[in-house]
Amino acid sequence: MDAYKKAGVNINAGYQLVDEIKQLSKNSELGAFGGLFALEELGKYKNPVLVSGTDGVGTKLLVAIEAGLNETVGIDLVAMCVNDILAQGAKPLFFLDYLGIGHLDPNKAKKIVAGVVQGVSEASAKLIGGETAEMPDMYTGDHYDLAGFAVGIADKAKLLNKASLRAGDALLGLASNGLHSNGFSLVRDILFKQHHYSLDDRLPGIDQDLKTELLRPTRIYVKSVLPLVDQGLIGAIAHITGGGLPENVARILPENLAAEFNYGSWPVPTIMNDLQKIGHLSFEDMKLTFNLGLGMVLAVHPENVDQVKAALIESGEAVYQVGKLVTGSQEVLIRKD
Amino acid sequence: MDAYKKAGVNINAGYQLVDEIKQLSKNSELGAFGGLFALEELGKYKNPVLVSGTDGVGTKLLVAIEAGLNETVGIDLVAMCVNDILAQGAKPLFFLDYLGIGHLDPNKAKKIVAGVVQGVSEASAKLIGGETAEMPDMYTGDHYDLAGFAVGIADKAKLLNKASLRAGDALLGLASNGLHSNGFSLVRDILFKQHHYSLDDRLPGIDQDLKTELLRPTRIYVKSVLPLVDQGLIGAIAHITGGGLPENVARILPENLAAEFNYGSWPVPTIMNDLQKIGHLSFEDMKLTFNLGLGMVLAVHPENVDQVKAALIESGEAVYQVGKLVTGSQEVLIRKD
Incomplete structure (x- = not known):
């Protein structure tokens, strides 16, 4: 060869x-022509x-x-x-x-x-x-x-079904582990092209250097959230990736509902606030590019909120009640007042 | 944004x-968080x-x-x-x-x-x-x-199982559609770096220009071969990709068998012979990089060979009896005599 x-x-x-x-x-x-997975537990389904x-x-x-x-x-x-x-x-x-x-x-x-x-x-x-x-x-x-x-x-x-959602359902946000894996073309543009930070630099309010902060891995929510899905306690789930809260939460909304978030009811990671300042980003740019600190948003009927929150905390998640579903037309509103 | x-x-x-x-x-x-596929026909399995x-x-x-x-x-x-x-x-x-x-x-x-x-x-x-x-x-x-x-x-x-193979099983080769999708780093090196062919040039013995010849799509064998698998007529299948006949046919061989190919019993695409000449490739390089004209090799019990060949021809495949399984230790031999 x-x-x-x-x-x-x-x-x-x-x-x-x-x-x-x-x-x-x-x-x-591994190494065979195709990977095999036996559907052994199919009887359960x-x-x-x-x-x-x-x-x-x-x-x-x-x-x-x-x-x-x-x-x-x-x-x-x-x-x-x-x-x-x-x-x-x-x-x-x-x-x-x-x-x-x-x-x-x-x-x-x-x-x-x-x-x-x-x-x-x-x-x-x-x-x-x-x-x-x-x-x-x-x-x-x-x-x-x-x-x-x-x-x-x-x-x-x-399967989670948006038809199960009702006005008044709570929106619970699960803390992200920072930026996760979205918006990095913008992050790199701001930090390394517009300004000339090095990966060893530290941004205001952040103890770790940039490479450590930027590379923190995306959180995997399976072990903490799946048991609650299995118990029927979750109405819908939005995974917050590119497009941020507006685009991703819109995907779980039925035609007659809207989502209202109360900005300030959860902590926005310092890295995002730093990026906003350094890059002179509008809030519009922020909310459509970054997860704003929420890696996953769950829609939960009010009667299940306490149980879901307790279980998530028990599993090690940081969870915040960040808003609710209201009557509307699939709008995603982030109220800053 | x-x-x-x-x-x-x-x-x-x-x-x-x-x-x-x-x-x-x-x-x-399409566009949902995950693509859905209902396993409706599971009763069949x-x-x-x-x-x-x-x-x-x-x-x-x-x-x-x-x-x-x-x-x-x-x-x-x-x-x-x-x-x-x-x-x-x-x-x-x-x-x-x-x-x-x-x-x-x-x-x-x-x-x-x-x-x-x-x-x-x-x-x-x-x-x-x-x-x-x-x-x-x-x-x-x-x-x-x-x-x-x-x-x-x-x-x-x-599932096809190498344990079903026997010495004496025929190897049937299905014609490839040229190079398929392997060896292109070598192809590009020979044609465009070592020599300075243009994509509009024609190589000896090939009517079409290089871009047409090189981009002919990899053949998909599902429709012609799967019905024969379902009828239990096929012992094993090697998909000939990177590593060529030696590496890919070796993957279907049980410990006590070897594969013998009779070079000359099927047509090698002109493009490969041209590449060998232009690039001064050894046969070793050729056989480990290119499919040599066979996109798929089927191991078939002798009593099923006629039926399998007839069905494949009927499906539009060009099929050749290219060798057989013999007693051995997983060698893949390409006999040129």
Whole structure:
């Protein structure tokens, strides 16, 4: 394979990586033509529905690459996918990852995939396959892209359904772990292009340096929220990603309801306030780009609020009653008074 | 969203694209947090197993980008994934795609996804979701990467199993549609770096220009091969991708068998012979990089060979008896005498 290696593709590095991923994931079947997942517990489901999601990490990757810290973007990757599946009321079953990279360095790839393995574990799912594509000339320098695919399952009748929502339902916000994996093109533009911060700098009010703050992994809400879904205590879930509260909460609203958030009823992460100041961002830009501190928003009937809050706190979540559903036409209002 | 747009991310272009993909795929549910797939026909399966695969198109994308012909790489993407699922004996159910792109041009993205929709249709599957990630600074110029994810299903007892293979089983090769989606870093190195061919040039013995020859989409074998799997006529399937016949056929061999191919018993595409000559490739390089004209290899008990060949020809495949299984230790031998 001299010619192929000279052309920039190192097949042996790929094989070495597969062996290492097998060990990391404790799944010796990796490397087959397709990943297998036996639907053994199907008896539990009357009308099983598979719920699938795909996502990437976005340009947060460029921060990880620049910082040389590739250990946690895999957690972000899994989080972006499994939180979407959870938002439908489904239980994540398995995950596959795609790594596109210019030059395959097995040690670096192993660190990336170790993050995926950790994320999959936090989501109580299983890594059953993946692809590492060495693509010289497509990715320049150290660049790589990462895409993930998750599949979950739910009983059709138990999928979260916006028809169950009522005016007066509470909106509970679960604290995000900072920026998560959205808005990074704007973040990088403000910090590194408009201004010339270094990844070792600290922003006002933040103890950690920028690389640590920016790279904090997206929170995975599966273990704390799924049991409440199973108990029928949750009406709907919005996973707050690109588009922020307005776009993502709008997706759970039926035609006759609107969402009202009381700005100030939850803490906005300091990094976002700093970015607003440094970048002279309008609140419009802020709310459509960042999660404003809420990684997930749950719509809950008033009679279930206390039980849901208590259970979430018990699971280690920071939870805030951030607003409510009102009669309307799918508006998402963030009241600042 | 002025700030985000200035930072290189056009959210509205993304929304426009989702609308267009909904129309293309005739799936109005696209755009939800997760794609849904009801397992309605589960009654047919005693012990259902989901089979998943993820893959990309590799640097064939760079040829498509250079040629400005982005309409068929989506077919390649689907083919790479669903042929892997078929290789396990499973039926592809649904597909999701991930498009990472530097600057989102909805018209171009629409062309790319139209290829995905066509591929999914050829595989009798359903496109239930996808992600388009606009990542300025990650992808330079017109570059984009494409990853796909397919899920299929099979009854556990009907998954193809290497234990069913016997010495004397015939190896049937299904003609590839040229290079498919492998070896393109080498192809590009030979044609465009070592030599300075243009995409409009013609190679000896090939009527079409290079861009047409190189971009011919990977063949999707689902419709022709799956019915034979369902009838129990196929012992094992190797999908010939990166690593060629040696690596991919080795994956279907049990410990006590080897595969013997008779080189010359099937036509090697002219493009590969041209590349060997122009690039001074050893046969070793050739066989480990290219499919040598066989996109899929089936192991079939001798008593079923005539029926399988007839059915494949009837389905429009070009099929060749290319070798047989012999006693051995998982060697893959390509006999040139």
